[in-house]
Amino acid sequence: MNIENNPLIQPSAASLARASLGLTAIALGLCGLLYSAAAAGLGQALFPDQANGSMIVENDRILGSSLVAQPFAQAKYFHPRPSAANYDPMAMAGSNLARTNPELHKAVEERLKRIAAQEQVAEERIPADLVTASGSGIDPEISAASALIQVRRVAEARHLPEQAVLDLVQQQTIQPDWGVLGKARVNVLELNLALDRMQ
Structure with missing residues (x-):
């Protein structure tokens, strides 16, 4: 068969x-x-704010998300990290330039010179996160040190005492998770909105 x-x-x-x-x-x-x-459904029930994009809403108007950096350029605002994605969440990306790439060195040098002149500080005092883009291109936070070197400029532009701006930065500083993970950092959008509310 x-x-x-x-x-x-x-x-x-x-x-x-x-x-x-x-x-x-x-x-x-x-x-x-x-x-x-x-x-x-579980995300909406347990973490509704995060599931909806962590939007910041004031007077029924969406001002942005606490998870996404925005390009603040005016002197009266704290500035975020550089972005290889031009702060576009739909094009999130790092620069993909290796540490040995001459283009990266040139970009960092240019940023160092510009920030040193803008903040009136020595180049060696500028934290690395102010001159290098994050991997996502939309990192909403900067280190506390990066915020502190911007205090003088922001205070002058807003005609505020430096101590008042410094106190606000300290209030907005997020400590390392569980006291050990990461470092002290500041959400730039939330800090700038707090500044606007203060005035």
Whole structure:
């Protein structure tokens, strides 16, 4: 008896197609629909602020997200890290330039000179995060040291006492997680909004 040609042992092409389509439909239903709906629902129930993008809303107007950097350039505002993505969340990316790349060295040197002149500090005092872009290109935070070297400029531009601006930076400083992970940092958007409210 030839097993290969026996219709009782070998499934037909139609039954194979039916089984494949059925498995595909079940996988899409479970993984593509039910799992996604459950994860989204759980996120909304447990972490509604984060699930909705951590939006900052004032007077029914969205001012931005605490998770996304914005390009502040005016002297009266604290400035964020440089962005290789031009602060665009849809184009998040680092510069992808190696540490030995001459273009990166040139960009860092230019930023050092500009910031040293702008903040009236020596180049060696400028923290690395003010002259290098983050991996995402939209990092919303700068180190506390990066905020502190901007205090004088912001205070002068706003005609405020330096101590008042310094106190605000200290209030807005986020300490390392659990006291050991990361370093003291400041969310630039939240700090600038607090400055505007102060005036």
